[in-house]
Amino acid sequence: MKAYQIETILSSNRKQKPVTEQLEFGTIFTDHMFIMDYSVERGWHDPRIIPYQPISLDPAAMVFHYGQTVFEGLKAYLSKDGEVFLFRPDRNFSRMNQSNARLCIPPIDEELAVEALKQLVKIDQDWIPKAEGTSLYIRPFIISTAPHLGVAPSESYQFIIILSPVGSYYKEGIHPVKISVEQNYVRAVAGGTGEAKTGGNYANGLKAQEEAAKLGYSQVLWLDGRENKYIEEVGSMNVFFKINGEIVTPALNGSILQGITRDSIIQLLKHWNIPVIERRISVEEIYQSYREGLLEEAFGTGTAAVISPIGEFLWKGEKLVVNSGEVGQLTRELYDTLTGIQNGTKEDPFGWRVQLR
Structure with a gap:
């Protein structure tokens, strides 16, 4: 250096x-x-x-x-x-x-x-x-x-x-949040600034978040800005789903932020030999998976919370309760492992942790 x-x-x-x-x-x-x-x-x-x-x-x-x-x-x-x-x-x-x-x-x-x-x-x-x-x-x-x-x-x-x-993001322990699927507003479109970390992207999301809060929901699930059907992010976080034993997350498409926690979770899952796929995911697919009893877990990833479990989605007036509203086993293991790597209590096989000397 x-x-x-x-x-x-x-x-x-x-x-x-x-x-x-x-x-x-x-x-x-x-x-x-x-x-x-x-x-x-x-x-x-x-x-x-x-x-x-x-x-x-x-x-x-x-x-x-x-x-x-x-x-x-x-x-x-x-x-x-x-x-x-x-x-x-x-x-x-x-x-x-x-x-x-x-x-x-x-x-x-x-x-x-x-x-x-x-x-x-x-x-x-x-x-x-x-x-x-x-x-x-x-x-x-x-x-x-x-x-x-x-x-x-x-x-x-x-x-x-x-x-x-x-302070600790979860002062009373890690707990699931309730998310409203956004139907009226969009966060970003491919070709815009969605994959850049710039202030306007966050100001743009405040109105939808404010309206979701009035309904008793912590954040919104953003859909794509063109067809209004494909999942992109949850609030200001990347999002993952466990469906029938497989982990899926929206593929980076030019409007989704390339989250560092997102990348860390993907690498950690692969290290554990757990299938993880980056692809387009429609909200209809999530709904059908829920109806068939295949939607096992859902969580957001980002710097502030590291992992934020999702316990419920509101879509078109219907409440989709994930894992009985409880934190999923895999979600908790990912949270415990990644925070352990960050604070030095767990082994870091990836060389992510940088010690200050």
């Missing part, structure tokens, strides 16, 4: 650490942040770690008007022995560059990004909560900063990484 010079300015006014039991997702931030600038003349330059602080932008900054921005999400974990682990951070920055290409943002140096992340987490490692299931959430993002109202790619950007201690 190259030797990178990252300037570091430590905070002289450290914040008080939060009480672990009161932690929520993404509301408290650590003492420091990473930032790097881009200009057409200099490229990416001045990588630095500085005290956490507001950023100053011109009201005409293009990010406010045209949404030219991308982000990532990953975590740092503290083992029982006090070791700090990251989980596949190289994949996050590789995916960030894929998003950059779609949004016309200049690519970042992925090795520099990983090194900057390691240095930042090392400085603020005392912020990693120690309780089981907790972690330090990491949010890298890039924003377009040129003060210009013309519709064109920005000529200046900032790449920033911030850190946030988060």
Whole structure:
């Protein structure tokens, strides 16, 4: 690896650490942040770690008007022995560059990004909560900063990484969620920005989520934007089904995010010699499988929850209860194994775990 010079300015006014039991997702931030600038003349330059602080932008900054921005999400974990682990951070920055290409943002140096992340987490490692299931959430993002109202790619950007201690996603134990199959809105279409991790994709989903919540459902199951019949994602997560002993998940098609947890689950299943197939899956197929008693388990995958079991679908007014509304055996084994790899309590045969030194 190259030797990178990252300037570091430590905070002289450290914040008080939060009480672990009161932690929520993404509301408290650590003492420091990473930032790097881009200009057409200099490229990416001045990588630095500085005290956490507001950023100053011109009201005409293009990010406010045209949404030219991308982000990532990953975590740092503290083992029982006090070791700090990251989980596949190289994949996050590789995916960030894929998003950059779609949004016309200049690519970042992925090795520099990983090194900057390691240095930042090392400085603020005392912020990693120690309780089981907790972690330090990491949010890298890039924003377009040129003060210009013309519709064109920005000529200046900032790449920033911030850190946030988060509590256990399942404070009372892993439990299934209820999902409404979305009929009116679409998340993305092939050729759009669905496979990029950009803010507009998430803003686009808020209305459907709001309406599902009014019906008592946690999230929505997104169908494709052209035929409104093929399953794509669940909320902001990838989705898996166990049907008659076989695991199926929607194939990546240009509108589905290439989830790192998704890829990890697929590799883990293959390692266990459990059949897993990536293909188109219609909601009608899921319904028929349910009617025939073949739909055994369903779950979403993503950074925040790792695995979120699905206990019920609402489709056209009918409730499809999966596995009697209980967590499936395979779902639980996948959750326990992947979280064990992440926090260092289980063997990592894939080399995914990166120890901070």
